[in-house]
Amino acid sequence: MKKSKLLTIFVCLVFFYLIYPLFITVVASFNSKDILTFPIDGFSFKWYISAFSSSYISGFSISFRVGVIATIISLFFGIPVAYGLAKYNDKFTKRIKNVFFSPVLIPGIVLSYSLFLCWVFIAKEFDMKLPKLLVLMLAHIIILFPYTIRVIGGAFDKFDFIIEDAAISLGASKKDFILHILLPSITPAIVSASVLSFITSFNNIPISIFLYGRGATPLPIIMMQDVEKYGDPSVAAVSVVLLFITIGITFLIEKTLGLNNYGR
């Protein structure tokens, strides 16, 4: 069916709405004056130099570490659960499924505050101050857990569990089956779950609000604080760097997994 002109114009406007703000950020990051504005007064690279300043770099390293470790641990816990949920179909399994997906029902900032209360409780009752970085990681694991089960579960739903019986009856051990049949068959799902989880953790702000501290402040929190102060364009420069990293990742997903598999 041919599309009407009116619809085409409308969709062009929508894409303009989606893309133009990002374009503004890119331009604003090259301003020679120290204000966030568009159009800019003069061209300068200096905000990119301050973008690589200590606070942003340490924020990046915190976010990176939290993201990587939370992703790995949530895969470690999530893969067996996704397997179990796909394999068993009894009442107990169905009920337990809701438990595993329950973190999505809790607003990030509420979970953040609840974990903060636990931190305070442990500090008071046992006189033990848990390191903020550890608490951040634990919080991010919980945020990622349901995503992991969902993406990995999608792959297990297509898995024929008769293969398992066949492998075992032909003499394979449980370990052989897991290492040589089960895990290889879901490798693409593991890759996409990892990428998605890492990005989700890296971008999530609400879950960290009550949990960050000195030496453990994720990058988006530092950026948000600068934005609240109406800071200089260096925060825009950091954004542009992140945008390009994201473009790289999006491109990689497109090439390796295909976009149609993502987001459904």
Added chain:
Amino acid sequence: MNKEKSIIFLPSLFLITILVFIPLVMLTSKSLSVDDSISIANYLELFRDSTFHKALKNTFSISFYVVLATLIIGLPTAYFISRTRGRLKNIFLLLILFPLLTNAVVRSISWMIILGYDGILSRLLNNLGFLTEPISFMYSKFAVIIGSTYIFLPLMIVSLIGVMENISEEVEDASISLGASRFKTFFTIIIPNSISGIIVGLVLVFTATLTAYTTPNILGGTRTVVLATLVQQYGTTLGRWELVSSISIFLFALTVIVITLINKGAEAVGGANEKK
């Protein structure tokens, strides 16, 4: 529970218990205690609090307008993309999905530049003669609505494309060759057949806006408070910790109720459709 099941499920049940259930129990008991005795005083104080009333009203009206805006913008756009083929379609999908992968601060900065004092919008309206002096649109409900719409539009479009792709183009052609206009076809064929996608998008966008923190914090600040930003403001900024627990419980309960209600509604609609 057999041995395999316990190996598979128990570690994660333990994880969820430690990191979700115990913290939630902690939160609930905190909200119900005043000076070490059980009391609902925190809730009573919260329900009398005028800032809370304002935040509640803002949260709902912002969520309502954002859902409406994403639907109005998303329906034609998703339809357009679902009827595009080949490379072009991949480019469109890339443009829609890309914003979902960038964080909310990055996406909100540009709106500060657009809506700020003497910003792009203010200058545009001045040049067109609607304004006589530069103004700021920041920290208004309008700013939060337009910024949140921008952030959550991709969620709606992605939910809609999936179902729209499954509507056969032959049905549309039949409708048009039988004399219906494209406009009428869109409203009588496409939209009714997209109901399941619309509901998914509705749940996603509504709950996302209901619980959103970053965008309302940056674009709404302390002037346009919503429930999520109130949790943080009463906590870290204003030190009214006694209210933070009760707002948190309230926000959590609200999210669960809204999701349950929409899902129940969806089941009712789905059931009615099947009976036809």
